[in-house]
Amino acid sequence: MPPLVDTFGRLHDNLRISVTDRCNIRCFYCMPEDATNFQPRAEILSFEEVERFVRVAVSLGVNKIRLTGGEPLLRKDLPVLIQKILSIDGVRDLALTTNGVLLPKLAQPLFDAGLRRINVHLDTLRPERFRQITRRDDFDNVVEGIELCRSLGYGPIKINAVAVKNLVEDDIVPLARFGRERGIEVRYIEFMPLDSQGLWQRDKVLLMDDMLAMLAREICPLEPIPNQDPRAPATEFRFADGIGGVGFIASVSKPFCLNCNRIRLTADGHLRYCLFAIEEMNVKDLLRSGAGDEEIADLIRANVRAKWIGHEINTKGFVPPPRPMYAIGG
Numbered sequence: 001m002p003p004l005v006d007t008f009g010r011l012h013d014n015l016r017i018s019v020t021d022r023c024n025i026r027c028f029y030c031m032p033e034d035a036t037n038f039q040p041r042a043e044i045l046s047f048e049e050v051e052r053f054v055r056v057a058v059s060l061g062v063n064k065i066r067l068t069g070g071e072p073l074l075r076k077d078l079p080v081l082i083q084k085i086l087s088i089d090g091v092r093d094l095a096l097t098t099n100g101v102l103l104p105k106l107a108q109p110l111f112d113a114g115l116r117r118i119n120v121h122l123d124t125l126r127p128e129r130f131r132q133i134t135r136r137d138d139f140d141n142v143v144e145g146i147e148l149c150r151s152l153g154y155g156p157i158k159i160n161a162v163a164v165k166n167l168v169e170d171d172i173v174p175l176a177r178f179g180r181e182r183g184i185e186v187r188y189i190e191f192m193p194l195d196s197q198g199l200w201q202r203d204k205v206l207l208m209d210d211m212l213a214m215l216a217r218e219i220c221p222l223e224p225i226p227n228q229d230p231r232a233p234a235t236e237f238r239f240a241d242g243i244g245g246v247g248f249i250a251s252v253s254k255p256f257c258l259n260c261n262r263i264r265l266t267a268d269g270h271l272r273y274c275l276f277a278i279e280e281m282n283v284k285d286l287l288r289s290g291a292g293d294e295e296i297a298d299l300i301r302a303n304v305r306a307k308w309i310g311h312e313i314n315t316k317g318f319v320p321p322p323r324p325m326y327a328i329g330g
């Protein structure tokens with residue numbers, strides 16, 4: 001099968017799969033407090049449907065997969081899906097992005113199913129600020145979950161921290177120290193216009209360069225890691241004293257679209273070529289109408305062919321996607 005190359009020459013080998021649009025917390029930059037418009041269960045792809053889709057995608061050259069949501073640990077029997085995906089020949093890398101709230105309960109069964117790479121979302125080390133951001137009281141569970149992952153032998157463990165201006169400035173350095181002490185890379189993600197309430201404004205984004213300056217001033221200078229994979233979304237730095245490093249997903253100040261290698265499958269079975277895409281393609285109907293693998297492969301190819309050159313956050317005419325972050329899969 002020819003590889004998945006778009007009209008700009010970008011090779012696509014990376015698939016993000018959302019397994020649910022539900023969540024057990026309510027980060028204000030992602031979900032409204034009173035979110036209720038979740039997809040009915042029947043609209044959510046079954047594990048068998050996801051597995052079949054992955055097999056077809058892998059036959060087209062996809063080899064790197066990340067499970068996300070909503071909150072993926074809310075999906076019943078997730079370890080079963082992990083096992084199914086890991087058993088597919090050609091899957092080289094499987095990772096999970098989670099808010100960590102259920103890790104104290106699920107880190108062990110997920111590890112037993114074969115999961116090793118995990119990104120845990122944590123914006124602050126202050127329980128009060130955590131409550132302010134997430135509207136829930138689960139700070140201790142998340143920290144306990146991270147420590148449990150360390151003791152079980154997960155690796156790499158990364159922390160995803162959303163960088164919102166005038167809110168988390170005084171969390172940037174403590175989080176980096178927390179990571180340095182534990183061999184965990186903290187990845188700061190610039191606040192993106194993907195919230196469901198239209199709260200995003202450019203001047204609410206805490207920018208990579210400002211965070212870099214804070215870290216250099218208060219910890220020690222940082223140097224870019226040489227020979228980084230240009231297709232990885234994060235720009236990575238190591239501390240000059242040799243102790244650990246940090247990454248930045250600078251989607252607003254330094255878009256990395258020109259090297260994008262990702263496609264996304266939503267929990268309700270729609271294929272998207274970009275977080276910010278306006279259009280999407282319905283895979284679920286194909287999966288449920290008896291279509292053959294070749295038809296599914298054609299849809300994946302068509303989605304990659306339709307891909308734009310990049311998101312338009314930095315243009316005047318920017319239109320946010322019709323789905324908020326939790327309904328796409330971050």
Ligand code: SAM
Binds near residue numbers: 030097193194326
């Ligand atoms: N619930 C899981 C979690 O929070 O990690 C997985 C899904 S969540 C949508 C995936 C990632 O998106 C989170 O790690 C969070 O850091 C990021 N995120 C959510 N809303 C965002 C926004 N408006 N801007 C930037 N990043 C955001």
Ligand code: SF4
Binds near residue numbers: 023027030031
């Ligand atoms: Fe839930 Fe993740 Fe969205 Fe927070 S960012 S509300 S944890 S899906």
